[in-house]
Amino acid sequence: MLQSADTFCLVTELESPPDDRSEITRRVSARLAAGKVQVPMLPRVATEVMALARSANASAAQLAALVHKDPSLAARLLRVANSVAYAPSAPIVSLQQAITRMGIGTLTDLTMAASVKGLVFLVPTFEDHLHALWRGSLATAAFAKEIARSRRANVETAFLCGLLFGIGRPMVLQMAVEDVKAKSLDIKSVAVRAHIMEAENVLQIEAGVFVAERWKLPPAVMASIRFHESPADAGEQQTDAATVGVASILAANALATEPLETPAAPSEQALSILNLYPDEIEGIVARKASILEMVNSMTA
């Protein structure tokens, strides 16, 4: 039986959930849906470093030459190499020396991390929040690496997935702040800030997927962004998504500034996909100190 136009509209209205999102969230959502977002490109130095690091003939000198092209990255590398995490017996004064000490793996991790941070983690008035997000991403990446190691999966892929799974959050923040400015709203107002945070939480996955598509990130990263909270929906990438889902919870627990009475527990679904037994999770959590040391050295 055909529905009349009026009946059809009524059914549609009844089936659509009420949109109780803030105006800011709606406007940012509309911008995302329309693709009116400027996603910065990954700096060339990041892609070059990663390509060279994979090649058989990568030398510290070649890598150092590449990193020299990006002074802020070079400075960051030297700072990390001299941090307590690497405990140099004498100060590291050259990039080549720093790369030799840290290893190519750490160099690529750091290059990727620094590039991403430099691109999208610059949102005025939300610096503290962004700093916390950044520490969360790094800790998630490090825990993801340990989960992958314990499962004999690829640690490099796990790190990248952990690092980028929350890439949508700073993007939404940036867009929301732009919206607030455009509408001449008071960014210091508690209500406005609450709406900005709402936009971040509601739209972060959508924005993350948008960035991942523009950057042509691998399917594992895309799945980690979309499905880290529901990894069973991630198809062939469900172990990548589950790894990041579990890692993000372990990271949040580890970064808590005060001891948690009942730390959040990873979902049974994710643990089941990864086949991680309680003692194996405990073994991964036991690496908290070295992971925090790495996070501190990278965010110092």
Place this chain on the structure above:
Amino acid sequence: MLSENEFDVVVIGSGPAGLSAATEAARVGLRVAVVEREATVGGACLHRGTIPSKTLREAAVRAVFRRRFGGDIKSAKPIENETVELQPLLAHVGAVLEAHTQRIREELSEHHIASIRGRASFVDGNTLSIDAVSGKKQELKAGCIVIATGSFPRHPSGIEVDHENVLDSDSLLAMTYLPSSLAVLGGGIIASEYASIFALLGTQVTLVDPSPAPMRFLDTEIARRFCDAFTSIGGRIIQGKKFTQARWDGLSVTRITLDDGNVVEANKVLVAAGRIAGVRGLGIEKIGLAVNERGLVTVDDRYRTVVPHILAIGDVVGPPALASSAALQGRIAIRRHLGLPVDAASTLVPVGIYTVPEISSVGLTAEQATKDGLKVSVGESRMETSSRGLIAEHGPGLLRLVAEKGSRRLLGVHIIGETATELVHIGQMALIARATVDVFIDNVFNYPTLAEAYRLAALDVIAQWERETERP
């Protein structure tokens, strides 16, 4: 009547050994459960070992063939000047694993075998505690418990396996790209297989084998041919040197120190120095069991441990540690436990090695037969000279028949060359039938086929005997 958690037989492990034992027990009407600690059934053979590595091998051989064709695989030259990603070569493995897993699930279901996921540990000789991933526990009771928990890679002292730069056979295939150089520590089947596959793909492979020759259980000539084939595709073999240390330099290479002081450098290292029985966490000490000096569970010829109603099969009991032999052990163990007859001939197990090229053997080598006091002759046939070998351009291959002088009885078949793992079964059937080498001459095979190599090798051995008879 048995309650929900009571079974006639509980099998710990769902690899080839465990599945075979479980289905054999279920076939005779017993109530059976299989406990598997991993998320899916099939064991290490299916998910980390045999199937993924063989899938990679097939993909590698095809990739080389495709890129050379124009080209062929007879010269088996490595892929040059091309970046090869590892994961695309393994793209097919997911479908292969899914099909296998589905088949196993169907088999379990058809035989009404309960499939329980969790880690088992002994409470007493008839009770197992099962810990689920979620942390929940349950107990199972059984009249007979079969330990079929397989094995995991052994990590020698001094070699820290970080699964990033120094890998084992469980983590090797998680690499997303091919390393430019790979040091393979070990000289067994796994080491030789991966060494030859990666060499074919263009990686500079160094095989560091502490023993005087790789795969020493093989016919000497076949092993020598493998070394020749491996070096012809760019592989390097360091024989008879022990590795004492492997250190990542923090930059791009891992340095492996040998006992003569020499150092081998490689981007990635594969440690393939044997496997250890997977009994950790089983609590076998609670029921009076212990692993022997080789880290294995000791069993008698009926696969009974010192506790007679607890059986052990597959990799946990040691060599030959093959999927095929493990499955056979599962069947034999249950039938003997139940007092059912076992066909003696079925104990003849072929060895299949998926190196490049393949190697396979069944029965005695000439050395073993001579040691047993038998007088033997060896007939040879080069597979590339058979019509099918020439047509297919499979490249060099050798088939060796070991036969007893006088009785002319076939004692063993040893093959190196493409499809060796299939060809060997012709010899296996002849051995089971206790045939003489004449069987390969008196009967007709399809033509042209590689099976012709049997006929040529049989003619060779008969010619040797005729020459010996003609001598004054």
